[in-house]
Amino acid sequence: MRRRSLLLAAVPAGLVTLAGCGDDKSDSSKASASPSPSASSVPPPKIVEGPLPAITAGTKFDEKPTVAKGSGDPSPNLAVKTAIAGSGRTIAENDFVQANYLGQIWATGKVFDNSYDRKRPIVIQLAQGSVIDGWRYGLAGKKVGSRVEMAVPPTLGYGTSGNAQAGIKGTDTLVFVIDVLDSFNSKSSSHGTPAPQNDAALPKVGTNTDGKAPSIDIPKADPPKELVSNYVLEGDGAEVKADQTILCQFKGVVWDGGKTFQQTYDSGRLSQFSLEQMKQVIKGLAEGVTGKKVGSRVMIVVPPDLAYGDTPPSGGVVKKGSTLVFSVDILAAM
Incomplete structure (x- = not known):
């Protein structure tokens, strides 16, 4: 079975069913849209520039990166940096993005998921209940063609329960490198x-x-x-x-x-x-x-x-x- 991304907060929102078809006047x-499970109502976070660990290899856009282990304590806020600035369409909340990404744990440097090895970029909506809030807020306003690095605190990731499947504890800050390939809206x-x-x-x-x-x-x-x-x-x-x-x-x-x-x-x-x-x-x-x-x-x-x-x-x-x-x-x- 093909492995799914661990980014999902739920099934993707915006899913359309073709089973219930009615008259075009109704x-x-x-x-x-399919119902999204309830998600925590997290207010827009404070976004800071760092600290963020260095990208030590794979520094080109859409190249699988290697990222250093986090040094010291991470910020309690969402840390976001544009490592490579794109020139494409500006992304807004509720847009769908197509991206390759790598995610690892700040404290250990352990990579828990990446799409580069699967050779299939993820397509996901930046909407509440569809993706972790760190992505939802961290990618809004960025441009297609950008490489974005972010450090996501637990409150904007998997919360105090963590994600046992990925080995993520409820206290873990997560580090992502995201190459935004494209974006789509209605x-x-x-x-x-x-x-x-x-x-x-x-x-x-x-x-x-x-x-x-x-x-x-x-x-x-x-x-x-x-x-x-x-x-x-x-x-x-x-x-x-x-x-x-x-x-x-x-x-x-x-x-x-x-x-x-x-x-x-x-x-x-x-x-x-x-x-x-x-x-x-x-x-x-x-x-x-x-x-x-x-x-x-x-x-x-x-x-x-x-x-x-x-x-x-x-x-x-x-x-x-x-x-x-x-x-x-x-x-x-x-």
């Missing part, structure tokens, strides 16, 4: 190269990249009986693997009538879901995203046997035997 047609879109959409028997999807919902024009033809997955905008990222989780914008319509049954656009949220779990809900959606490049917009036509078949969600525009059409902007994968 509230149920919009993406709904206005993010794919920005790939437009691909031909010449098949008149297939839906045509809009190529706007302004964060607004693209149009999906359904042809006056019978839907295909097999799964179709085509680029609308072709990105230049790595191909999505079947065991990954993706962060995306999406819009779903039914072929018959073209009505929207669910979307993230204009909802103020993004969707984050595991392709392995999505196979249990809409198998064709998971299969249609697999193998496509990160940064792409993909048009996916899902026949009934790979969607809801004869058991659609009740009360919505998806009926028995409905063919579904999706536009999916693949923003990131982990």
Whole structure:
């Protein structure tokens, strides 16, 4: 089983379920965030510049660092330093960030987690209940492309209970080095190269990249009986693997009538879901995203046997035997 990051305070917020789909005129047609477990209400902390241990090797951006053991007593406040200044988008609270990171214990220098060895950056939301508060406050205001070092006191980490799985005691200050690769919010879109959409028997999807919902024009033809997955905008990222989780914008319509049954656009949220779990809900959606490049917009036509078949969600525009059409902007994968 693939090891998960120890950073999570809970399951990622902003997760959208495709199981409960309603009419596009009702509230149920919009993406709904999964409930986040209650988290301690920690007020914004005082942020100081140090002390912070030295990065002794791996000093380049996105290179696995080696960090010295902490010297003396750490600050009771959140210590944050930009080791390498990026020039990308400024990160705000509630944004999703894609980052590589290394975490170790101040007093011992023991590394308890790092994403560099897994070769899969984390994608996580800087929101209460989604990530430890040290990250939530320490990365806000930083720019994409930055390397940030921070020392997180227990009150902004795992609290007095610590994290036994990682060998973290309730008194441990944690040291992180974080390389911020990208960030996303509810206005993010794919920005790939437009691909031909010449098949008149297939839906045509809009190529706007302004964060607004693209149009999906359904042809006056019978839907295909097999799964179709085509680029609308072709990105230049790595191909999505079947065991990954993706962060995306999406819009779903039914072929018959073209009505929207669910979307993230204009909802103020993004969707984050595991392709392995999505196979249990809409198998064709998971299969249609697999193998496509990160940064792409993909048009996916899902026949009934790979969607809801004869058991659609009740009360919505998806009926028995409905063919579904999706536009999916693949923003990131982990």
